[in-house]
Amino acid sequence: MKNKRSLFALPYVVWMAFFVVAPILLVVFYAFTSAAGDPTLDNFRNMGDYLVVFGRSFELAVIATLVCLIIGYPISYWMAKEGPRFQRIAMVLIMLPMWMNFLLRTYAWMSILENTGLLNRLFAAVGIIDLGNLINGGLNSLCAALNGAFGLSLDTTRDTAMTYFQMINTSGAVVLGMVYNYLPFMILPIYSVLVKMDNSLLEAARDLGADSVTTFRRVIFPLSLPGILSGVTMVFVPSVSTFAISRLLGGSSKMLLGNLIEMQFTGTTYDPWLGSAISLVMMVIVVVCMFVMNRFGEGEEQAVML
């Protein structure tokens, strides 16, 4: 009886074999094959050259994940404390942008951040750019004075004739895009853990004399760890592999792993073998990171998603 019903999973298992396992194996196969079809390790030989890209991608993704965590955790915490009606509306408001495609959300930032964009127009209108020029001028003369007095070599060439702040095409813009797009993925899992937390545990902690900081540190935070781990995964993985955000907001001069991979498949330097090798390395690093992180949260329930 029991085994018979398990056959319900059979079609899906076959499906997975074809469309999940076989494709991944193919990536591995391509990574170890040359264009002519011979087995080779050449695709990995130049991996050292791409270290910069790996470094930059992981750096930006880590920053974005941390920012998401720093913003997302308190928001989830406060949300979980509100009344049910407030919670529901807040949840809907957080989910709502996800129904607009993420490219639309990224695109929205383009017109805000451009040199002649809305933010720069706003800054110019209220005089912030002039203020920036003034401060730079002040700093320049201060540095010049200091240089003269103490023989230092401080920078005195700050731009004093800015007409805009450079925001688009910077790493900051890329991080902003990541945070903006993936913040809901951090809030949702943390919130869903916090909201299910048994209130009597907190009361017990308080009864046993813990102050609110101790309660948070010893009870709430450890219990919310699965949510955090899940949130971190859901923000970090898409951030480290994005190519659209860096393309739209980073101006393609700050190449990330996603751009490097995309270039090899549909972009300007057709080389799916190299692309597969880079994908494989990225996949392995991400899996190792996740494994280490989950060990760190060991003993807790497996990460919950959504």
Added chain:
Amino acid sequence: MNGKNRMGSRLAMALVFFFLYAPIFVLMVFSFNDSSSRTMWHGFTLDWYKELFQDGIILQSLYTTLLVALLSALIATVAGTFAAIGFYNMRRRWRTPLLTVNNIPMTNADIVTGVSMCLFFVAAFGLWNAFAQQFNESHTAQLPSLAMGFGTLLIAHITFNIPYVILSVGPKLRQMDRNLMEAAQDLGCTWMQAFWKVMLPEIKPGVVNGLLIAFTMSVDDFVISYFTAGPSTSTLAMTIYGMTKRRISPKINAISTLLFATVLLLLVIVNLREMRQERARKHPGAQREISSRRGNLIGAGALAALILVLVLLSRQSGERVVNVCGWGENIDPALIEQFQDETGIRVNYQTAESNEAMYSKVVMGGSGYDVIVPSDYMISQMRQEGLLAELNFDNIPNYALIGDAYKNLSFDPDNQYAVPYTWGTLGIIYNTTMVEEPITSWSALFDPQYAGQVLMINNPRDAIGVALLYLGYSVNTHDEGEIQEAYELLRQAKADGVYQSFVMDEVYDKMEAGEAAIAVYYAGDFLSMYDNNPDLAYVVPEEGSNWFVDAMCVLKDAAHKEEAEAWINFICETQSCLANMDYIWYASPNAEALAQYPDYYREAYGEEMDPALYEVMAAPEEVLANCEAYDALPAEVNAVYKNLWTELGIKG
């Protein structure tokens, strides 16, 4: 928690919501802007909505997005629910590893999922098509050849949706009392009956939730679709991504606003319903029955509305289709309409960003396109690799109209494979108000004086080409040392911060808006930018430049060769060439059309065409004498270009 604290936390939440919604709000406001500017308000209009509903490509991709989301969500929900039941009844020994595999698409980076499926489809279809060809030769039956398209897109979406359904249904199954099913069957139900009457109502919240998540994920996806949809199918996200690489139209804002409003409306309805249900739960009785029935009604209504939208959006797909891949902003859309009206052949017009990207798509995407419009050197390369089909010129009588200067060129010495479409020069476009003195040399592209003001072209052949020209070398050099030197020049300039970014068709918006002072781009595109910003100027630098011919070719494995030739023939007509020249400002190789254009201009605009502008479009002999066409490079030189180009991207 005291009131003061709560004020603080609510303020913080309000700030986060402001952060989440301010950009969306901006997007929506500018959908009503009476100008194509995305940052300056010029008054209220609904024109963009009108244009949106006339834009076949956007509507078609919206249709694809909704259809694939609906189908994949429904299929994934049914399949995922049964799979979850199967897993639930499975021994742990089997269940644990299978669930790990099931989690792969959820935890793996989207790009890896997309790329891996892309490789899989290409490999599988390659095998199948080879087999089909053999089979068709020896049998009378005709097996179809397969290519990536809607089918592969759907498979990909189902694949990444099922795990979410399992994740959502699984816990509900675990919460359910196992004895319930047995009790039902003891009382005489078959398993199926028990499933419908006992199990399904118990797990329904999980199933509905799974359906919603699947639908959301599908609508939100871009990366996986991008790699699996093939060249001729496009979701809304892909269309938008393509558009952000060109001139951005506020039509995108209009469609965002519509999507947002629809979703908001749906969510308000659902939430009102839930609140009412909650209230009803507090006063149990007859009310509950009614509200639940009404809930089902609303659900069915929403589904029906969605299907209605799909039906309205779906176009009568005629039997005859031609898949064309050209450049962005490189055809008059009216010509597409006219061809469709005249012949009844539907044109599926896609764009590629650069020759290299087009090549990748052709090789990677299998056999989706019929007609492609690569440039000279890429035609040589594709011809040598056997990717192109010999044309049947009986079907292209208008080929006779093509000028002799554009025949027997090195990329197609015997005029077998290509029909020239446009020609022009590569040069520097600059904003006269943003530079001190007129630019005459390629040196401006490497000059730290213009730090942050230069838009470098984003393809290896042109970028390395202009560096070679500046150094006084041939653009066709095979000398690795010279190419290396050119690369070094670009790398140094990039390190000095000269380049604001590397762009292709993004150049339109940026130069027109004064975002940058200097750009490397093509003559025809300068003219269309000049139309919107008369401060711009174009120069073919004194060191000389590249002159190019873009030509229409048919791919060897094109499924619609006859339609493709009909399209090519139509485009060669003098009237088509004139209309197209007027729209895209690229010179036509149709000698008659090129000569007639100034008259055409006078008639259309009631004024003489500025001869200087005509000379930019159709460069005169003395300019061309200083220009060199690109030849195809041997494979080892191509490899050098590729490596250096990747390296340039990484550095800095």
